[in-house]
Amino acid sequence: MNLPFIDLASQQQRIRTEIESKIETVLNHGKYIMGPEVEELEKVLCERVGVKYVISCSSGTDALLLALMGLKLQPGQGVIVPSFTFTASAEVMPLLGAVPVFAEIDEETFTLNPARLGYALEAANSLDIEVVGIIAVGLFGQPAQMDKINAFAKSNNLWVLDDAAQSFGTELNGAKTGTLAEVTCTSFFPAKPLGCYGDGGALFTDSTEIAEIARSARVHGQGSHKYQTFRLGMTARLDTIQAAILLAKLKVFDEELVLRNAAASYYAELLSGWVETPTCYPDKTSSWAIYTIKLPKRTNRVFIQEELSKRGVPTAIYYPIPMHLQKPYEHYPRDKNGLEVSECLAQSVLSIPMHPYLTNEKQEMIGKAIIETIKIVDKR
Ligand SMILES: Cc1ncc(COP(=O)(O)O)c(C=O)c1O
Secondary structure, X not given: OOOOOOOHHHHHHHHHHHXXXXXXXXXXXXXXXXXXXXXXXXXXXXXXXXXXXXXXXXXXXXXXXXXXXXXXXOOOOEEEEEOOOOHHHHHHHHHOOOEEEEEOEOOOOOOEOHHHHHHHHHHHHHOOOOEEEEEEEOHHHOOOOHHHHHHHHHHOOOEEEEEOOOOOOOEEOOEEOOOOOOEEEEEOOOOOOOOOOOOOEEEEEOOHHHHHHHHHHOXXXXXXXXXXXXXXXXXOOOEHHHHHHHHHHHHHHHHHHHHHHHHHHHHHHHHOOOOEOOOXXXXXXXXXXXXXXXXXXXXXXHHHHHHHHHOOOOOEOOOOOOHHHOHHHOOOOEOOOOOHHHHHHHHHEEEEOOOOOOOHHHXXXXXXXXXXXXXXXXXX
């Protein structure tokens, strides 16, 4: 057996006719840039999430940049962000001359620990860095504790940006991701729960000002016509073909979320007692973008990965090095009590195959391979 880590082929097989017909429509009308599918996608996403504005763009990273421009982040200002995340969540601050301030996550949910936000703020304040906002990350598919994070932000006069690159399609206390912060960003990278066939992203907001700035910055800071420039900007539009693909994929997205949740529950059952499986509390739903288990302390993770690979089970490490230990980020401020949880998790996490087309049989094979490998480790 040789299993895929993410099975995009099965999804394509299922909706190929729909995708082909949508691409054909684009080829026929020929509006490759900002064609009607882009507007249609934005409208569908607005209705789905229940926000006033959706601005599609060229990637999740560009969505973050556009959002920060919309929030008027200035050089030298600080933004609190978890250290245990994908590079892009932190990268966007230095790209705008601003300062990422690394905060600790909660061991169980892999998302920002609201109780530790004050320590990150204090660390930045002690360096005279004016902190203006927080980027929360819905890591591995579940939203961060946005209610508590928003409360902290409110009492400290900060804005909140939800990096939902992995958690689009989820809810917290019945409220949809996309509405949990001033502005929310997502990614349509192919491996994401809602992915296109290239790079893509979107931002969601109810703020007319953020939407106007982001929409203008998406096209070189364009004003009321093409050759009027209001501000600095980028080429950050979503291709019409990618919007067409996303419209086709949205038709199966909700069902795929249900299938992902069923797969996550079955993994929890199969692996119970052997490894620590991820927790998602009842106030949240998860898109299970990535299924990440925790290996027992001091387990040789490389050996486990090799043994699983021999058994045809692909694995990945998201993420082996927290951001505050990465070379370009070492000098930025961090929680004054250190980031031990982030550092420990980077050593013990292991992500295993997750996608909507995992059958029970395949999951049983994966579960068996993991248990066999853990037994070998225990005997050594
Ligand atoms: C948490 C997080 N933020 C941002 C991004 C950036 O998205 P993109 O790759 O579309 O630029 C990703 C993508 O992996 C991500 O996982």
